[in-house]
Amino acid sequence: MNAIAPEAEGEIADVIAEAHAHATPLALVGNETKSNAMLRPVQAAATLTLRNHAGISLYAPKELIIAARAGTPLAEIEAAVAAEGQQIIAEPPDLSALLGGAGQQTLGGIVACNLSGPRRITAGAMRDHVMGVRAVNGTGEVIHSGGRVLKNVTGLDLCKLLSGSYGTLAALTEITLKVLPASEAVGTVVLAGLEAERGVAALAAALGSPFGISGAAWLPREAAARVPELAAFDAAVTLARIEDFIPSVAYRTERLRAEWAGFGAAAILEDAPSRALWRAVRDTAPLGHASGDAIWRVSVAPSAGPRIVAAVARLGGNCFLDWGGGLVWVAAPARAENHAAITHAARASRGVWWLMRAPDALRASLDVVPEEAPALARITRRVKEAFDPQGILNPGRLFAGL
Amino acid sequence: MIELPPPKPETLAARPRLIAGLRALVPEDGVIAEALCLKPYETDGLAAYRQVPLAVVLPETTEQVAAVLRFCHENGVRVVPRGAGTSLSGGALPLADAVVVGLMRMNRILDINYADRYAVVQAGVTNIGITDAVRERGFFYAPDPSSQLACMIGGNVNMNSGGAHCLKYGVTANNLLGLRIVTIAGEILEIGGTHLDAAGYDWLGLLTGSEGQLAIVTEITVRILRGPEGARAMLAAFRANEVAGACVDAIIASGIIPVALEFMDRPAIHACEAFAHAGYPLDAEAMLIIEVEGSAAEQDDLLGRIRAICERFDPISLKVSQSAEESAAIWKGRKGAFGAVGRISPDYLCMDGTIPTSRLPEVLRRIGEMSESYGLKVANIFHAGDGNLHPLIMFDANDPESFHSAETFGADILKLCVEVGGCLTGEHGVGVEKRDLMPVQFNARELDQQRRIKTAFDPDWLLNTAKVFPLKPDIAHAA
Ligand SMILES: Cc1cc2nc3c(=O)[nH]c(=O)nc-3n(C[C@H](O)[C@H](O)[C@H](O)COP(=O)(O)OP(=O)(O)OC[C@H]3O[C@@H](n4cnc5c(N)ncnc54)[C@H](O)[C@@H]3O)c2cc1C
Numbered sequence: 089m090n091a092i093a094p095e096a097e098g099e100i101a102d103v104i105a106e107a108h109a110h111a112t113p114l115a116l117v118g119n120e121t122k123s124n125a126m127l128r129p130v131q132a133a134a135t136l137t138l139r140n141h142a143g144i145s146l147y148a149p150k151e152l153i154i155a156a157r158a159g160t161p162l163a164e165i166e167a168a169v170a171a172e173g174q175q176i177i178a179e180p181p182d183l184s185a186l187l188g189g190a191g192q193q194t195l196g197g198i199v200a201c202n203l204s205g206p207r208r209i210t211a212g213a214m215r216d217h218v219m220g221v222r223a224v225n226g227t228g229e230v231i232h233s234g235g236r237v238l239k240n241v242t243g244l245d246l247c248k249l250l251s252g253s254y255g256t257l258a259a260l261t262e263i264t265l266k267v268l269p270a271s272e273a274v275g276t277v278v279l280a281g282l283e284a285e286r287g288v289a290a291l292a293a294a295l296g297s298p299f300g301i302s303g304a305a306w307l308p309r310e311a312a313a314r315v316p317e318l319a320a321f322d323a324a325v326t327l328a329r330i331e332d333f334i335p336s337v338a339y340r341t342e343r344l345r346a347e348w349a350g351f352g353a354a355a356i357l358e359d360a361p362s363r364a365l366w367r368a369v370r371d372t373a374p375l376g377h378a379s380g381d382a383i384w385r386v387s388v389a390p391s392a393g394p395r396i397v398a399a400v401a402r403l404g405g406n407c408f409l410d411w412g413g414g415l416v417w418v419a420a421p422a423r424a425e426n427h428a429a430i431t432h433a434a435r436a437s438r439g440v441w442w443l444m445r446a447p448d449a450l451r452a453s454l455d456v457v458p459e460e461a462p463a464l465a466r467i468t469r470r471v472k473e474a475f476d477p478q479g480i481l482n483p484g485r486l487f488a489g490l
Numbered sequence: 491m492i493e494l495p496p497p498k499p500e501t502l503a504a505r506p507r508l509i510a511g512l513r514a515l516v517p518e519d520g521v522i523a524e525a526l527c528l529k530p531y532e533t534d535g536l537a538a539y540r541q542v543p544l545a546v547v548l549p550e551t552t553e554q555v556a557a558v559l560r561f562c563h564e565n566g567v568r569v570v571p572r573g574a575g576t577s578l579s580g581g582a583l584p585l586a587d588a589v590v591v592g593l594m595r596m597n598r599i600l601d602i603n604y605a606d607r608y609a610v611v612q613a614g615v616t617n618i619g620i621t622d623a624v625r626e627r628g629f630f631y632a633p634d635p636s637s638q639l640a641c642m643i644g645g646n647v648n649m650n651s652g653g654a655h656c657l658k659y660g661v662t663a664n665n666l667l668g669l670r671i672v673t674i675a676g677e678i679l680e681i682g683g684t685h686l687d688a689a690g691y692d693w694l695g696l697l698t699g700s701e702g703q704l705a706i707v708t709e710i711t712v713r714i715l716r717g718p719e720g721a722r723a724m725l726a727a728f729r730a731n732e733v734a735g736a737c738v739d740a741i742i743a744s745g746i747i748p749v750a751l752e753f754m755d756r757p758a759i760h761a762c763e764a765f766a767h768a769g770y771p772l773d774a775e776a777m778l779i780i781e782v783e784g785s786a787a788e789q790d791d792l793l794g795r796i797r798a799i800c801e802r803f804d805p806i807s808l809k810v811s812q813s814a815e816e817s818a819a820i821w822k823g824r825k826g827a828f829g830a831v832g833r834i835s836p837d838y839l840c841m842d843g844t845i846p847t848s849r850l851p852e853v854l855r856r857i858g859e860m861s862e863s864y865g866l867k868v869a870n871i872f873h874a875g876d877g878n879l880h881p882l883i884m885f886d887a888n889d890p891e892s893f894h895s896a897e898t899f900g901a902d903i904l905k906l907c908v909e910v911g912g913c914l915t916g917e918h919g920v921g922v923e924k925r926d927l928m929p930v931q932f933n934a935r936e937l938d939q940q941r942r943i944k945t946a947f948d949p950d951w952l953l954n955t956a957k958v959f960p961l962k963p964d965i966a967h968a969a
């Protein structure tokens with residue numbers, strides 16, 4: 089395949105304008121850490137990679153704002169903000185181990201997929217902290233939305249629309265994120281031995297407490313065994329994280345332990361093991377999977393998480409719960425009937441799914457995200473046309489024929 | 491004065507038939523058509539603009555909203571959605587040929603789920619109504635606009651409203667899970683649900699802050715949060731705007747994000763003190779109200795850290811509240827700010843730009859210069875943590891010249907906000923007020939991109955016409 093890797097935004101715009109003029113489909117990629125695994129495969133004559141359009145363009149720590157070009161490796165941004173004692177709020181995951189990509193994931197890729205980590209439960213998703221974007225639409229026009237300030241309601245919010253649009257509406261070229269100070273300390277309260285239903289009830293109690301929980305996960309025994317800091321429990325674990333100043337973490341973990349007394353005797357993990365284990369949860373390390381497995385991500389109301397767990401168990405698959413039970417990571421043999429069972433369970437709980445990894449043939453033949461109701465699907469099509477009238481940007485990535 | 495599009499003569503001519511048609515769609519008293527009864531709907535929080543609508547319809551169910559919109563769509567009638575009508579940008583201003591669809595009768599709370607921490611409410615529930623419904627369990631709905639006793643959640647969604655506590659908890663967009671909407675064609679759509687991340691395009695994000703341009707929102711699923719153990723405020727007063735600004739930077743740099751961090755300049759301090767007798771220091775040039783949350787010990791710890799930072803900036807006074815009552819006293823002046831300014835000057839424009847926080851001293855200096863040259867007083871209130879500036883420009887509505895100057899002064903301030911890297915509006919929306927300033931922030935391509943999205947939802951441009959987008963081209967669009 090023909091790969092084009094421009095450095096300047098103007099060149100990106102030229103490539104897209106040219107493709108628009110000739111109605112030539114383009115596959116948009118960053119470093120291809122996700123594009124070869126997630127959602128539907130894109131059929132395109134040429135690949136446009138944003139990898140070379142890179143670099144941090146603005147960082148104002150006092151204003152809690154960082155802007156970078158889309159091809160900037162996320163790790164570079166994480167390092168830059170860490171040097172100022174700050175962090176990316178939504179704690180985006182590094183799924184390279186799961187999805188098998190070799191390169192470093194880019195800022196554009198993580199925003200285009202709107203992927204968030206455990207902190208999502210309290211601090212919002214990646215899309216919540218995208219304050220500004222520059223992008224090239226499907227006719228080659230450079231557009232911007234939002235800005236470099238923390239609050240902005242001027243006009244329609246294209247920052248949110250383009251976040252999580254998987255490169256099907258525009259090529260993101262520059263993204264401005266809100267960042268926040270990183271917490272001084274992290275602590276985790278752990279309950280061992282609870283089944284999913286009871287574990288999620290404990291998480292609901294924690295999230296309904298005044299103690300500011302910033303991570304709430306449940307791991308079955310096999311999943312916990314894959315995380316070194318949790319293996320010693322030799323049981324399913326229910327985990328609640330607190331991030332704050334040192335005295336607050338000490339106080340709140342104790343208070344939560346007391347609050348959880350009815351669920352069992354909880355242990356408290358200190359700063360270092362806490363950081364390691366939440367990184368593992370973030371990156372889906374607890375999810376055991378064989379090379380022939382497909383991976384799904386399911387989003388439901390937290391109390392419905394255990395129902396998905398039960399459905400996965402019937403397939404003999406693996407899974408674990410994050411976001412208080414509301415995010416289910418699933419691995420099971422890559423077969424259409426497994427997809428049907430998992431999506432049926434998600435739909436029955438009024439939830440949604442993303443097929444995150446599967447062989448191309450399977451990805452091309454399945455509803456990788458839920459189909460929209462006909463009236464909404466018509467709006468999707470019209471909005472797609474409003475950005476990309478020739479349908480050249482990542483055709484078919486999200487929905488067949490779009 | 492901002493121009494409104496000429497009414498469609500065919501709509502005006504068909505008024506009796508249209509009103510009869512609408513009466514068939516909603517309960518008997520749900521259509522208002524008598525001149526006297528229409529009067530209360532002629533304006534919103536931007537009271538300088540007034541226009542009596544063709545009619546007002548007050549549906550009670552989503553299905554009735556759908557029937558009304560379908561009817562208006564079939565008859566090419568413009569529609570202005572309305573919540574409580576507290577918009578400060580004229581977002582709910584009627585048009586002479588438009589039907590106002592008021593959501594105030596859809597005021598029921600449909601479901602509260604503490605285990606999954608959400609509430610499903612109709613669009614006409616007031617902002618405070620949600621918190622009131624969950625307070626007994628220690629929960630609250632986080633975004634808290636100062637108008638929260640009156641404004642409705644449907645209006646909040648459409649303006650993406652913020653409040654004093656959004657520094658920690660985010661604005662409306664960050665606190666929603668799902669919407670039920672009705673398109674202009676009368677289709678009822680479910681957006682999102684009770685889960686956190688939605689698949690497909692981010693319709694929830696796009697619809698939030700869309701100012702009634704895309705659809706009418708009838709039901710909203712909001713996140714509800716458990717409140718903190720407690721909260722306490724402190725007040726710090728400084729000799730110069732620059733100094734207070736530097737102190738804000740130092741607090742953020744220390745890693746503390748207070749729940750609220752409000753800045754008032756000298757005129758605002760004086761106005762509020764005269765009104766609320768909150769004990770504000772009248773010799774200060776700038777004052778901060780800082781609030782923290784947590785247990786009593788955590789509050790002490792955080793307030794101690796913040797106090798130590800403030801002391802590095804040679805404060806005129808520092809007052810750390812020792813009780814809920816003292817905190818309330820500190821907040822009293824700030825919360826009454828609009829009323830306070832209203833006492834000094836019966837008429838004022840409340841502006842709402844955002845700026846990079848580092849530019850605050852410069853922006854305040856230049857606003858001061860403009861105030862001199864326009865001969866109009868201004869008081870500045872600033873959500874310091876997130877750069878959202880509210881200059882209150884005082885004028886005399888009985889003097890057209892004074893109103894005109896106030897509008898031009900306001901526009902100059904917003905242009906200044908964009909010039910220093912900020913935006914035209916942080917939380918009040920574009921509405922009719924800032925519509926013609928949109929080209930200051932967006933070029934023609936960008937405006938057209940937004941217009942095409944509007945067209946995707948509302949092909950005939952019937953929903954809230956003449957707001958948000960500069961007039962001329964959007965009329966061309968509809969043609
Ligand atoms: C004293 C005062 C203080 C204020 N303080 C704040 C503040 O602190 N923060 C802040 O952000 N704002 C503030 N505001 C502005 C205002 O209260 C908000 O914009 C509020 O969200 C408007 O809600 P509403 O119900 O009054 O909506 P309306 O004014 O009736 O409508 C607002 C806009 O939304 C549209 N709309 C309303 N309901 C719907 C619906 N169901 N579906 C589709 N479109 C709809 C309208 O067409 C209009 O464009 C203040 C206003 C006043 C008067």
